[in-house]
Amino acid sequence: MQRSRRLKLLIFRWVVLVVVGVFFLAPLAAMFEFSTRGNAINAPRTLEGWTLVGQTPGLVKGIIVSLELAVITPLAMLVLLLPTMVWVRLRLPSLKRIVEFVCLLPLTVPAIALVVGLKPIYIWIEINVSPLTQVLAFAYLILILPYSYRTLDAGLAAMDLKTLSEAARSLGAGWATVMLRVVVPNMSSAILNASLLSVALVLGEYTVANLLNFQNLQVEIQYVSLTTSNTATAVALGSLLFAFILLLVLSFIGRSRGRRTRAEEIIPSSASSAGIWGQRV
């Protein structure tokens, strides 16, 4: 490349990155400011906003419930989805397309629209199963299907499932053993990947919880923000940073497998192809 062109490109890149960088960092900086200062621009810096979180029962409850959901949902996803995908690959290959279609369906159904149909079902659940917020896991499982499916599918494709399972079975292993001791260890990064993504999604989910009248983390943050903005801002910023760390960890997990994967293939192989409909934004 000619030197003059290289220089022009460099300038272009710097300008773009700086301008866009400022655009994106400003709100984050503002959130940090808001949560650590009083209300006046010259008030002393304080961690009051952050420490008060522990004293706001609503927020604490919200954090706990969401964390519980963040554990339940990926677990339930793995228990339901992984064996099914393995089974389909090994025994029911003709169903693969259908399963794929169904799993990617939630991408085209906006969460807000889905909630309209979920409402009557949840009314029934509230009466007959449990009124606890944790029942949100049922809906969340559906929401995380597309991303989980894609990630797990990539992981399954990377291992020779047929050969390995046949080898294990011929040595006398039952299906439980095959799943736990052959499949899972060989796709640990895909499983971790899918789980972390699910966690990020669950922690940020607002739409379904709000419209079904449950109080999860984001709903609580919103509620509290109407009165005590410092604390709410602190938690919001915290949940964002937490998600960022999660995804950063993700980008390194995928890499450590040795494959030369580009960063954006890991995180958004799920998130990117259709964005995240409605539940976060």
Place this chain on the structure above:
Amino acid sequence: MASTTAARPSGGRRFSLSWVGAVPFFAYVGLFLLLPTGIIVVGSFFTKDGSLTLANFADIDKPYIIKSFTNSLIISSVSAAIGAVVGAVLAYAVVTGDPNGTLRRLVTSAAGVLAQFGGVALAIALIATVGSEGFVTKFLLARGLNIYAGGLWIYEPIGIILVYLYFQIPLMVLVFLPALDGLRPQWREATESLGGSTWHYWRYVAGPLLAPSFLGCTLLLFANAFSAYATVAALLTQGGVYITLEIQNLLTSETEQTQPGLAQALALTMIVIVVLVTSLYTVLQSRTSKWLR
């Protein structure tokens, strides 16, 4: 696990109960995905007492519904268009660097997070920044600049569009980057050796090659904004300005008891629009992947 109790085909017999292994999954999905969708479809076309009707769709004609749809379409299109252009430029700035370098990793990780940066956190962030008590607002006020002299625009469509850009731009970076990666340096060099300039390259080679992907990604951004609920719900206290808020209104208000079908009809309309847009996107993507593997 159901599969362990499925009948093992005894030697020679082709009949197998393998399909039983797929039942748990389909039962679950049927209950929590297909059933709700069915409820929406049924609810749209049937009245409370069970007779087939199109009245719910006729209600869409009401001025406030039309206004909501229009508002939603406008902010979706504009935020998609701006997000697409800015995102594409940013993606180009990233892709021209080291493919394994820190900048790229940082930007893509950040984009991954920010594409999900929506709803409550974003609303709070925006209010903290440019709300009436926001730091940037106060900062500028202290220097004599009142950005709200003409009215509190952050809650107007223009403000919403600005807010939406915060997840539209990162999303564009994520979905458009692979296409940019697919541009082989040999094409640039071939164009040069054949006598073409930078302008010729973009006009005849890179432009046409990237066009389907760019268009498809813009559509994606449109569908994303169109479906968005949490951000506007957190920002606007009054309901109904956008179609997603309209649905919220219907679900949480008492009028829902007398008019359940409208919510379903609106939901179904949304689904149809999003499905159409997503299908278009898929078609454009397949064209792109053929050229830019």
Place this chain on the structure above:
Amino acid sequence: MSENQPARAGVEVRLEDLSRRYAGVTALNGLNLTIAPGELVALLGPSGCGKTTALRLVAGLEEADGGRVVFGGKDVTGLPANKRDVGMVFQAYSLFPHMTAQQNVEFGLQLRHKSPDERRRRAAEVLDLVGLAAHAHKYASQMSGGQQQRVALARALAIEPTVLLLDEPLSALDAKVRARLRDEIRRVQLEVGITTLFVTHDQEEALAIADRVGVMNAGHLEQLGPPTEIYSRPATPFVAEFVGLTNRLAGEVKAGKVEVRGTQLPLVKPDVPSGPAIALVRPEAVSMTADGDIAAGPLVGTVIAVSFLGATSRVTVDLGGGVTVLAQMPTSAAAATPAGTRVRLALREDPVLIAREEKASVDA
């Protein structure tokens, strides 16, 4: 171009003292090369030797840190690639995927504002030249690798460039296609009469089609000459070992000759200091006999393997003490000595090159 038109007179291409450095590494160290009009020069060498860098400097895709590039007396060093009037064929991904073969070929003409009729005529002409007239309306994804490269060649020639540059055009292709296509390239090049620089790491390719071969190593030219000379009279140990096969036999330099296992061999460069050295002996210079009683000796050993190569065969002989020698001979001569036969070798008294460095050559 049809047979009725005389081949265009080519243009002389001169590389004067070309240098290029990246990030502290000297990729090219003062390269001097003159390509005669209509000549095909192949730059041959291992990866990293600077051959591709040299080509890209001639093309103008990179800027030289020192030296000049001259086309027919005109200094083009300061010109960017799109003003140099070169035709370039890349190793892979040459063609624009969204255009048909014909559109690809017409592209350069389109940039030169030729009329549609003239573009079509010329495109048909060059596509015919490379034998792909029937594939004009196909896209790259519908063509084989060999066909794609032929279209790339047609595209480069359509604009009637001053010089043709080929950057390892055959490396990404199957072996069989490679052999056929390299002859095609040569045929076309001769017919058009264009001055050509061809870069490759495959010595067979270079020796087969070039008028002259330049063997490069670590940024400089080790030897430049016709293929036969490069092969049979290598000027340096590197060339001897890179081109063709070589036996490395320990010996001792004494009085202008090197003694290898009892045989005195003349030296290519007689004024080498005395002392231990490694003689580089070509397999064709080693002959073999199994007749009669083979008494022990420094050149006596056992056949380990015989590789059948068609008209000739290569025999691997173990001389004991970890030393193996390759001998190449007509298959009829090798037939009588299957693996396990005890044989005596003889070294033909051709002048040999000496290597002094002890390379760790335990591997083959």
